[in-house]
Amino acid sequence: xxxxxxxxxxxxxxxxxxxxxxxxxxxxxxxxxxxxxxxxxxxxxxxxxxxxxxxxxxxxxxxxxxxxxxxxxxxxxxxxxxxxxxxxxxxxxxxxxxxxxxxxxxxxxxxxxxxxxxxxxxxxxxxxxxxxxxxxxxxxxxxxxxxxxxxxxxxxxxxxxxxxxxxxxxxxxxxxxxxxxxxxxxxxxxxxxxxxxxxxxxxxxxxxxxxxxxxxxxxxxxxxxxxxxxxxxxxxxxxxxxxxxxxxxxxxxxxxxxxxxxxxxxxxxxxxxxxxxxxxxxxxxxxxxxxxxxxxxxxxxxxxxxxxxxxxxxxxxxxxx
Numbered sequence: 175x176x177x178x179x180x181x182x183x184x185x186x187x188x189x190x191x192x193x194x195x196x197x198x199x200x201x202x203x204x205x206x207x208x209x210x211x212x213x214x215x216x217x218x219x220x221x222x223x224x225x226x227x228x229x230x231x232x233x234x235x236x237x238x239x240x241x242x243x244x245x246x247x248x249x250x251x252x253x254x255x256x257x258x259x260x261x262x263x264x265x266x267x268x269x270x271x272x273x274x275x276x277x278x279x280x281x282x283x284x285x286x287x288x289x290x291x292x293x294x295x296x297x298x299x300x301x302x303x304x305x306x307x308x309x310x311x312x313x314x315x316x317x318x319x320x321x322x323x324x325x326x327x328x329x330x331x332x333x334x335x336x337x338x339x340x341x342x343x344x345x346x347x348x349x350x351x352x353x354x355x356x357x358x359x360x361x362x363x364x365x366x367x368x369x370x371x372x373x374x375x376x377x378x379x380x381x382x383x384x385x386x387x388x389x390x391x392x393x394x395x396x397x398x399x400x401x402x403x404x405x406x407x408x409x410x411x412x413x414x415x416x417x418x419x420x421x422x423x424x425x426x427x428x429x430x431x432x433x434x435x436x437x438x439x440x441x442x443x444x445x446x447x448x449x450x451x452x453x454x455x456x457x458x459x460x461x462x463x464x465x466x467x468x469x470x471x472x473x474x475x476x477x478x479x480x481x482x483x484x485x486x487x488x489x490x491x492x493x494x495x
Contacts, residue, residue: 211261215254216258219250221272231264233262233266239271251270254268279332280328281328285319286318296336309342317340318341349369351369351394351400375405375449377410378493387412432469434465444458444484448480480492
């Protein structure tokens, strides 16, 4: 009985040894059958290039982090593991550290560069835009950089913000404000437009000893400096409740303005401008046939002045309360 047990035990031991050797040989064959590749030199290479090369070799790219470097450009491989020349199996990982570029950068020269392009240059250099100011400049086109702080060429930390002064182009021309007080409204409007100014709010008050529609006050005052396109406010003499017969009121919040073009053979350019609440709006601006009637709605319940031009000549001024 003992001999039989010993015999069985010996057979089991021999079987175990054979099975282990077979498994070892099989595993060794499988491992040796895997293809190996040589790790390329990735340091200094662009990240996109690194991804493409390792993918073609059947290797995985693992980014371990980023680090500033004064030698390796931004978004290029700074370090790698395993080192270049190492032999590894396909499917293994290659770990890299990506450069953030130099920690300190030179401020680029943005003088006379368009604002949109200047922002891109700052971003490419790891800088940002801080305060933006504008000023008129006789030589630098509108939207281009006049000056900057910090100045170009000095070394700053990445992330530093740059202040920019941007051109608004040529300064508008300045005029001496004409004297309008005592002039009829029609004449005052012509004077305003001749000086490249804009007619603004037309207010009214009644002064019995003065003719109607005479300018009683103006702003800016006569003789003051006024820039091109500035708004001119006028106060004219007008009786309360005065209305033009061409202005039909109804029960709604608007009235109807009617104007008939003059007689003749040629078309006329008729322009109807409404001035109310400090705003100037063209209600109509077209070429019309002789005798053609034009109807336009005018807001009711507010002070308003309507200027009617024919071929750029002021022909009628209507005032409403």
